Amino acid sequence: MNGAQDLGGMHGFGPIDPEPDEPVFHGDWEKGVFALTLAVSFTGQWNIDMSRHARETLDPAEYLSSSYYQIWLAGLQKLLAQLDLATREEMASGTMTEAPVKVQRILSAKDVAKTLGRGGPTEREAGAEPKYPVGSAVRARNIHPPRHTRLPRYVRGHTGIIAGTHGVHVFPDTNAHGQGEQPQWLYSVRFAATELWGDDSPGTDDVYVDLWESYLDPA
């Protein structure tokens, strides 16, 4: 979707302003949002693509005026409500009034290291050969799905070269919407900076973007 999350190439946000000696968390509430987001995700009620979609569907004005952990908190509360794990009223009061739903699993303290270490690989077994060989020219499709996609606006309609393949990976556009993993070949596509941003860009420079096969057409 063409939401506020798709930031590549926008102007006007000001300097980057890195914070010297930045702590991992700014205050206990950030710790809380981080740990709750991870712990609840381990219940298996949703996947990472659904989490990202919950965040990117925030009102653009809210998204752009929030810190990242504020965005995470809003996304977490949205998913909890959508999937009936908790009501908005319960979340506001902090008191349970509805019985909990049965979840697939609960992360225990002793399993944290093992669970984090295992992670959540998205590569799946390849059923077919990749359509595009390394070195071939492709064009990113000029599509504007109003749903979750990982095809950023700034490459749509532009021509690039297949720089490498990453194997077959879960397709976020379906996985975010309960339509299954539908894995596809994932490519590293090299776009010349001049192709994306015009002739004023240095001819030496490139942008590499990871794109699924169905985002691409032969060029």
Place this chain on the structure above:
Amino acid sequence: MSKSHDHHHHGEGSELPDIALRVKSLESLLIEKGYVDPEALDVLIETYETKVGPRNGAAVVARSWLDEEFRKQLIEDASAAAGSLGFTGRQGEHLVALENTPDTHNMVVCTLCSCYPWPVLGLPPVWYKSAPYRSRAVADPRGVLEEFGVNMPDETAVRVWDSTAEIRYMVIPMRPEGTQDWSEEDLAQLVTRDSMIGTGLALTPDQLEAAKTP
């Protein structure tokens, strides 16, 4: 996205108690519902505050500077190479190492969210997740580098890697001059977080010395 870390030292002052209360309420509710174990929350926080951070990535880079076999493995299969030092898992399942050379400088961004190689770099800094960096890194990487104090020569190609999928990238900075006889532990001190994102270079021995002097 806030322009920077303004929730930290200016603005949003009146919002802080409110969000802290909202998070507390949510936490008690989710514990009461039995969805989360409070002890697991503490372990998660402790893990990313004390165990998983850029020191991990610095150890990977220092090893690659000293051990040619390890360097080759890192370029071939970074997940396996980092895993051999004990750095595996969430947000690093499919890790790729990008080697800087005199001809090529690599820089990593996630324009769509905040994708970052957690097992080797820890959790991302605020600026990496914020609109100024995410918007400009792909369109004006040399301008971004200048803002970080790095002037990239015209003849050096700049490659920006947008983490749009589950592949996570770490940059292997060039080994600084004057470090021939250095141990792996000492070399690791030259490897900053930003040098592994590609918004910085590894410290020179002089810069390290200056950083240590209060």
